[in-house]
Amino acid sequence: MSTTPPSPTVTPHPPAAEHADASGAFGWLRALGPRGRRAFAGAFGGYALDSYDYFTLPLSMVALAAHFGLDSGRTGLLTTVTLVVSAIGGALAGVVADRIGRVRALMITVVTYAFFTVACGFAPTYETLLAFRALQGLGFGGEWAVGAILVAEYASARHRGRTLGAVQSSWAVGWGLAAIVYTLVFSFCGDDLAWRVMFWTGALPALLVVWVRRRVEDAPEATAARERSAEKGSFTAIFRGPLLRTTVFAGLLSTGVQGGYYTLATWVPTYLKSERGLSVVGTGGYLTFLISGAFLGYLTGGYLTDRLGRRRNIWLFALLSAVCILAYANIPGGADSLLLVLGFPLGFCMSAIFSGFGSYLSELYPTAVRGTGQGFTYNTGRAVGAVFPTTVGFLADGWGVGGALVFGAIGYAIAALALLGLPETRGKELV
Template identity: 65%
Template sequence: MSLSTDLPAEPAERAVPFDWFRTLSAKGKRAFIGAFGGYGLDAYDFQVLPLALGAISSYFLISSGQAGLLTTVTLVVSALGGALAGVLADKIGRVRTLQLTVATYTLFTVLCGFAPNFETLLIFRAFQGLGFGGEWAAGAILVAEYAHTKYRGRAVAYVQSAWAVGWGLAVLVYTLVFQFVSEDLAWRVLFWTGALPALLIIWVRRNLTDSETVTQRRESAGKRAGSFVAIFRGDLVRTTFFASVLATGVQGGYYTLATWLPSYLKKSRHLNVVGTGGYLFFLIGGAFLGYVTGGILADRLGRKRTIQLFAVLSVVFLVAYIQVPEGANTMVLLLGFPLGFCTAAIFSSFGSFLSELYPTASRGTGQGFTYNFGRGVGAVFPTVVGYLASTTLGLAGAMMFGAFGYLLAAIALFGLPETRGRELA
């Protein structure tokens, strides 16, 4: 097969909607579909826990701190899974790694539904984190390496937008299941629906291949491909440090919201299941548009400016959302849209930015390590919030801790270069 089938088409002279997709090769288009599906279902399998957290807490009679620990363990182990997946992506390829990660998070999400006690559920969620952590790195790099330089930011941002789709699907299923099934069983059913990604594994195996150009470079690198040591040498050590701090701040802030927002709406705003689902859909709608818009801005303003802009705005809207007085739930509903928009848009640059910061032989390792180091350390945030919620601060006051993460991210960007326009192969 000709190597030219890997190459993206040249962009048109005038901007056309979805040019980023049109310029992908046939293989690139299939890579995007596979990565989008994998990340969307990754989000679905992760989000069933926060949505079912109230029912799980009641069923196993656990404290808010223990409930937060379920998310923290998932994210801490996902840091290990993501780092390992990054190495595998450089050693055995992006597509094979994508298959392994999807299979892992699917299996252990389903097993969570059979957990007889809190301790077993904790173990299953830990193993689910191995696959959850690795999927994004493999999928984002795969698409980044097929995308045209001019459109790489928005191409990978659309992959990132799959998180909002998966989250929205999880909320829809949660609303239906908890309406028609008793709470003691409903949380188990929600986990069992996590078997959906098994169908994607079959499709990926039959239809996706790595970029031939990148495969040749990986093979020529030999043992040097996928080396942890390489990302801590020379100029890359500075990149690895600041990229890890950046990822920690953004994900610490995000997972504070993802974990505790459903509980906040139910306990602090006194909404029922349908009401909580409705408010979350409003926030998720903002998130989807945020992912897409952030990708366009990343290609026009640059990666750093886009992340800095939305880091500041995320702090503003997070504080405003939490500070809405009791009885003003309409304001909470309205603020959910810009909050979702900003906290999602900040992620849009990540796939392209981290891919562009590292050379081909270390791209999977560098992106997998930094992004998932951020997950691991950022995972402490939900637990801290859980324990702070049991003090005089209450849940609303404790969630303000998430704003610290976004401020940390904005500061970390001063140590990283702008990469817009950088060629990958």
């Protein structure tokens, strides 16, 4: 059976959105219509809290290493196992989203990552913590792909890039919230208790699930198109015909971008503390510049992905991100003020590259296997890209964390090459 979607007979967003004023800075939000805006809020909140729960680990790494007596390699393994298992969770969540709907799959992923984040705070041994963190990855891996598809199927082709870029910006919101809570918790609690408290605060997403269950629903037209297909949620479909090429190159694209990103997100806090000797509050100050740049990068990248196209936006920021990594890791000693200033463009570039992912991956696959394709490629990229933080961990013992960070630039080169095998999809309707 063909894996290409049927010719659209209706638009992929509610009729109310057809008449909404789509002009102005927030025209993309008005164009979603009431149901689309509720879906946007649910996806935004879910991804922000996903980010918050993820960053409880990188921000607590120094305390964890001291508590369990870990070297850099075993510490980095905590991140790697999260990302590797997230590939399984993301792939499964994509299939579930195609078979039972986007909203129900979204709730399952949020409950999963929240429960096991809290469980990490009770871990008595390193091995137990490693197991809980792996299970947390099941939910962590699926949330973004499901939430992005939910919103993409409400958004118009004209605004899809900036709409999904706005959803992506919630990652910076969750990251910032985690940094604030980290600063407070580690200021008032001893390190042996503080890292546990950080994980316990990961229960927050449970509140979101209650609201999503009552207020959010799948896009009706996309749901109808998905239900008409006999191959919805089929893994084999994304490896047949023209979709095989798409799946291979989209997986490489995700691997490169996420390899570079997770190298930085995992090791920058440790780099600032262990090699720059910054206090907890000082590290928080540096992260403020990094996170502020990330938030604006997501929004700007979303705008540019609609203006320049999906591929050009990723190419541009792959180059700029690699340049920022090399500059950041080679600042001479004593130039901490320059380190502070450079944090902003670093956060901006390494985040702007992600803004087009939600729209691009959604547009590469037909409705019946959109969740499966996006969930598999994005999270396979997470799993393979997870090798990068662990490699940095092992290299750090000889090169220092700053020197090892350069390895992350290789990821962006892989991403740039992968785009040569993928088409431009700007302006494509999803039904």
